Amino acid sequence: MNITVVGSGYVGLVTGACFSEFGNHVTCVDNDAGKVERLTRGEMPIYEPGLPELVERNVRAGRLTFSMDLARAVDRSLVVFIAVGTPQGNDGRADLSFVREVAAEVAQHLDAYKVVVTKSTVPAGTGQMIRRIIGMSVVRLAVSSAADPSLTDLPELTRTTRFASSASKPSAASTCDGPALPVAHAEPVET
Numbered sequence: 429m430n431i432t433v434v435g436s437g438y439v440g441l442v443t444g445a446c447f448s449e450f451g452n453h454v455t456c457v458d459n460d461a462g463k464v465e466r467l468t469r470g471e472m473p474i475y476e477p478g479l480p481e482l483v484e485r486n487v488r489a490g491r492l493t494f495s496m497d498l499a500r501a502v503d504r505s506l507v508v509f510i511a512v513g514t515p516q517g518n519d520g521r522a523d524l525s526f527v528r529e530v531a532a533e534v535a536q537h538l539d540a541y542k543v544v545v546t547k548s549t550v551p552a553g554t555g556q557m558i559r560r561i562i563g564m565s566v567v568r569l570a571v572s573s574a575a576d577p578s579l580t581d582l583p584e585l586t587r588t589t590r591f592a593s594s595a596s597k598p599s600a601a602s603t604c605d606g607p608a609l610p611v612a613h614a615e616p617v618e619t
């Protein structure tokens with residue numbers, strides 16, 4: 429399966445690397461040109477045990493690539509993860525502007541059925557917000573209902589330095605907000 433992960437920070441990079449290890453073809457997209465260049469050279473922007481080897485193995489196997497080209501990646505993928513930052517704003521609330529921006533960009537390239545997964549940490553109701561953004565675009569582009577995407581949420585509930593092992597064995601609940609998407613069953617979260 430082809431997968432796009434938007435945002436190659438701690439969460440996006442580890443998620444992308446783990447999905448490629450499962451045999452999927454993953455494109456990790458980021459709008460930070462320097463980060464994409466460093467990742468392409470094999471330089472890790474974060475410390476995570478086992479990550480350099482995981483990335484190197486999958487890049488070499490042709491299952492993991494890094495890119496700034498969101499349009500191309502989305503076009504080729506069935507599943508699109510949104511894993512951009514949601515920093516705390518001055519009012520203490522999560523700043524969802526990066527999530528909004530990515531949802532709007534993804535929406536522009538929806539010409540077939542896709543599953544859009546929110547991996548960023550977001551407040552309740554964000555799924556509806558993304559659905560509205562994507563829905564508006566789908567209507568504007570007059571894409572047929574077959575292109576109506578499914579939305580789901582897979583929050584990252586892992587501990588730093590154990591990302592790779594916990595991302596490979598997900599324990600978080602997955603909620604579905606779109607049409608006819610099988611919902612993953614949650615296992616208890618490790619403490």
Ligand SMILES: NC(=O)c1ccc[n+]([C@@H]2O[C@H](COP(=O)([O-])OP(=O)(O)OC[C@H]3O[C@@H](n4cnc5c(N)ncnc54)[C@H](O)[C@@H]3O)[C@@H](O)[C@H]2O)c1
Pocket residue numbers: 434435436437438439440457458459460463511512513514526529530547548549550584585586588
């Ligand atoms: N880091 C953690 O320990 C951790 C743990 C659990 C949950 N989370 C959540 O996961 C989400 C991501 O966290 P992170 O630590 O990976 O963030 P991060 O800031 O390290 O990475 C986010 C990446 O997204 C990229 N980005 C921003 N806007 C973009 C756009 N429009 N197009 C493409 N790329 C874009 C940035 O350049 C950056 O590389 C956040 O919501 C965070 O709260 C993080």
